[in-house]
Amino acid sequence: MRYAGLVERIAGKSATAWSVHYQALARAAAGENVIVLSVGQETSETSPALVVEAGIDSLRRGRHHYTDVQGELALREVIAERHSRTAGQPVGANRVSIFAGAQNALYAVAQCVVEGGDEVIAVEPYYTTYPATFTAGGASLVAVTTSAADGFQLDFDKIAAAATERTRAIVINSPNNPTGAVYARPTLIRLVEFCALRDIWLISDEVYATMVAPELMVSPGGLPGGDKVCITVSSVSKSHRMTGWRIGWVIAPETLTEHLYNLAMCMCYGQPMFTQDAAVVALREADALAGEIRAKLQKRAALLVPELRNLPGVGVFSAGGGMFMVLDISALRVDAAQFAQGFLDQHDVSLLPCHGFGEHSAHLLRISLCEPSGRLSAACDRLRTYIAARGWESVEVIEKKGVRFI
Ligand code: PLP
Numbered sequence: 001m002r003y004a005g006l007v008e009r010i011a012g013k014s015a016t017a018w019s020v021h022y023q024a025l026a027r028a029a030a031g032e033n034v035i036v037l038s039v040g041q042e043t044s045e046t047s048p049a050l051v052v053e054a055g056i057d058s059l060r061r062g063r064h065h066y067t068d069v070q071g072e073l074a075l076r077e078v079i080a081e082r083h084s085r086t087a088g089q090p091v092g093a094n095r096v097s098i099f100a101g102a103q104n105a106l107y108a109v110a111q112c113v114v115e116g117g118d119e120v121i122a123v124e125p126y127y128t129t130y131p132a133t134f135t136a137g138g139a140s141l142v143a144v145t146t147s148a149a150d151g152f153q154l155d156f157d158k159i160a161a162a163a164t165e166r167t168r169a170i171v172i173n174s175p176n177n178p179t180g181a182v183y184a185r186p187t188l189i190r191l192v193e194f195c196a197l198r199d200i201w202l203i204s205d206e207v208y209a210t211m212v213a214p215e216l217m218v219s220p221g222g223l224p225g226g227d228k229v230c231i232t233v234s235s236v237s238k239s240h241r242m243t244g245w246r247i248g249w250v251i252a253p254e255t256l257t258e259h260l261y262n263l264a265m266c267m268c269y270g271q272p273m274f275t276q277d278a279a280v281v282a283l284r285e286a287d288a289l290a291g292e293i294r295a296k297l298q299k300r301a302a303l304l305v306p307e308l309r310n311l312p313g314v315g316v317f318s319a320g321g322g323m324f325m326v327l328d329i330s331a332l333r334v335d336a337a338q339f340a341q342g343f344l345d346q347h348d349v350s351l352l353p354c355h356g357f358g359e360h361s362a363h364l365l366r367i368s369l370c371e372p373s374g375r376l377s378a379a380c381d382r383l384r385t386y387i388a389a390r391g392w393e394s395v396e397v398i399e400k401k402g403v404r405f406i
Pocket of ligand 1: 040100101102103104127173177205207234235236237238243247248
């Protein structure tokens with residue numbers, strides 16, 4: 001039997017990037033004491049009790065029928081109000097579309113704005129699913145690299161130089177997964193101006209927006225000219241410990257929202273009422289949780305940085321946002337995937353090698369800060385032992401300038 005060309009485009013590194021992680025999960029499920037630091041999820045925590053109760057109560061009230069395909073009005077209203085307030089971009093519920101998590105929202109956006117022959121610029125390292133998401137419809141992904149030496153900040157001139165007449169969209173993610181980099185306002189102002197001038201969509205993936213001090217978070221939709229060109233994607237997955245509820249959204253101009261509605265009609269026909277009801281309660285009554293999670297993650301990063309910093313040949317980057325830290329092991333002259341596999345096999349700790357985050361990221365390892373401090377410290381000890389036993393030569397000290405250490 002034959003398959004559509006799409007199956008090739010959605011396979012590849014995005015799909016295989018999680019190999020070490022899935023091995024770790026399988027071993028943990030089999031009862032082994034594996035420290036899983038390869039996923040951005042507080043696995044040992046649950047969603048807030050009032051959110052769980054709201055979901056159950058909704059089901060009991062019979063809220064399990066077909067829904068508004070664009071999303072329940074109450075949820076769209078609370079998202080619109082929250083975004084207007086935090087991003088400084090006044091939007092109404094008519095511009096919000098609900099999807100099954102930010103991932104589904106990104107995919108829906110990609111289907112509506114890019115196609116064969118188009119180019120999408122992504123800032124590398126980028127979230128592993130971006131290549132499949134943005135090339136599924138036939139567009140190509142153009143990676144613009146960032147470097148540890150510059151704190152993984154995006155370089156406007158590099159992006160502008162990479163843009164061609166085929167560029168239809170630029171996708172950014174701040175705070176970034178995996179680096180934690182938070183993009184600066186002046187750069188984003190230039191980027192929005194550029195997109196407006198060149199008729200390019202700016203897709204802003206803000207799933208980690210609450211994982212940085214509010215005064216540092218800049219949502220480009222709220223910048224001058226941003227309302228017309230920006231598409232904001234976010235979810236309650238990380239901010240409210242609701243990864244499995246699959247509630248995400250798109251905030252977009254009205255016409256794109258109409259197209260997204262048509263796509264939702266033929267793709268999912270709406271999201272469940274009871275998960276949306278629970279998300280309303282999360283956003284209305286449990287928004288303080290995001291601050292608590294942020295404080296906890298930053299405390300853990302502060303604990304880890306000194307422990308990891310003294311490892312020979314390892315650069316440690318903790319840029320202050322998001323759920324992760326990044327290790328640069330290029331000085332050890334070993335591929336990160338090989339390093340991570342050996343570490344899991346010998347020391348029962350899973351780190352995520354970043355080869356799925358872009359061609360130029362195979363020397364990076366991502367460490368999730370979502371596990372309790374004790375387990376993070378134990379993982380650091382094992383990392384020290386692993387590196388010492390392998391006797392990798394520390395050929396050079398990684399340059400760390402420009403990176404703000406916590
Ligand atoms: N975007 C980024 C940068 C992510 O890290 C993730 C999940 O880890 C997603 C999108 C998907 O989020 P969701 O769970 O809401 O689909």
